[in-house]
Amino acid sequence: MSVASPEPHPEDVSRGLAALERHLADVAPVLPRPAHAEHGGETRRVRRLRAEVAEAHLLAGLQEDDTPLLVDTRRVRRRRKAAQEAARLHALGQDPVMRAWQAARVRRLLVSAALVSLALALAWSTAGVQVFAADGAAPWTPGWLFAWLVEPFMSLALLVVVGARAYLSTKGTPLSDRRLVRVERLFLGLTLGMNAWPYLPGVAGAFSLSRLVLHLLGPIVAVAVVISVPIILAGFAALDHTRAGTPGTAASYRPNAPDRYTPDSTSLVSLTARARRLINAGELPPDPGADKIRRALRCGMDTARAVRDALAGPDAD
Template sequence: MSITTPTPEPSPEDISRGLAELERHLATQTPPAPIAPARHDDAEGQTRRVQRLRAEVAEAQLLAELQDDDTPLLLDTAKVRKRRKAAREASRLHELAQDPAMRAWQAARMRRLLVTAGMVSLTLALAWSTAGVQTFAADGADPWSPSWVFAWLVEPFMSLALLVVVGARAYLATHGQPIASPTLVRIEWLFLALTLGMNAWPYLPWSVEEFSVSRLVLHVLGPIVAVAIVTALPIILAAFTHLDHSRQYPRTGPEYRTNTPPEYPHRGPELAILAARVRRLIAAEELPADPGTHKIRRALGCGTDTARAVKAALDEEKAR
């Protein structure tokens, strides 16, 4: 039977040495932990210049991403929208102007304007001649004498009578029922002749000691204008009465259509149809046997390139 010797307990110094040896062993076996990089968003230690430059870089990166997007370029600017609105309005006004009702309204408006202007001008012309008629009617009477005062009334009552006749004819003519009465025409010319004669007589060569052409023209100007208006107004109103508002009036200048309109393509069955139409026109002697491009364009109402294509097709048929 063996006797076991008890193991002595380690002293504190032994424990400290053992821990030191263990730390040295672990230090040689484990790699050092990497140092974490400093965060860019950490503002500690950054100057204002660094922060401003960092903001510029971030802004440039965002702009580089957004500038490849073409969506803003697809939007209409205020100037483009204004032009499109004006073009649409002009198109609708042009379409409205072709409406017969709109044409009738425009003609009636213009007719009223012309009648109003003519009557105002006639009234002013007769008022202009009042002084000349008063001089003729007074016949040298003293100012403010009864003869001198009543001489001022001669032209007004003749003018009113003339305006009654002219106004009645103008009103009825604007309503489509012009008066064709020789009696009324003679009455108008009678009043106008009296007004013209009374204005011109005191200034004719045998009535004055010193004749002046300018003075004579100045005093007969009013009656001459009245004669012109009374003569022209019925003719103008008669022309308005015979207007046909449903008629499509031709353009005053040559019209050049699009060379490639969709209704007249240069190739295909439509070209054969156009060529057949030209052959029928040639057979009916509405076109010559060998029509040129210009005559084909006018006959078909197409563009120049289409007419050339039709001409080429006809030439190919003749060559066969």
């Protein structure tokens, strides 16, 4: 005989279901939470694209500002610095004091080189003069030793004349006395002749043109230096450092060209007296033309004509 079981109460059913849910929750595995759930549905790709768009907006706004283009780069600053330095050097080069200093420096360099060349040329010719003066004397004999002194004492006398003419040329008073010119030519001619004589055709046992030219080289260089130095120094003395001048713009005949002298010496009387001194010194012919006077006095053509007429006038003597 079976016994009927009592019907479950609804509360018992609810408690059973709740217990079942707790059991299933305890035994079920824990699944990871989706990433988009933590950031409101934004993935890493979305965030990267959002940052890229924001950066593009910022760049677009900054590109409209030209301020970075106004800032000088390092290369531009170097160029500007070099340009400013060149401009200042150019302005300094136009200063009369700087121009005088540059001219004095160049003049000193040229004179030093010329004197060194002259000394070497005379020393070169000393050996040739010694052969001529020794006249076959045995080495280390009195005649052979004294032959070495012939060229030095002639060279010293020649250097006295050259030095005096060079110094006076720097002071604007060229020394062109004909007697001094003859003395220079005499010394140089003696040096040239004594160097060349042992090697001339008919004198030398076996003539050699190369040996003759080699022994003439020293005297020829000495002649060139002696002639050139006074002319160069006279040109430096006539420089006007107050005028910059532009090469190639000066004409041969300038009616109103300013003179290169001080204001108190630009009168016709002073220029005429200077022209007479140049005529007496032999730098101008007795009856010079206007062009020669212009070049000698460094004045305008009209002034040169006036000086020419004054020299040829009744008071010329």
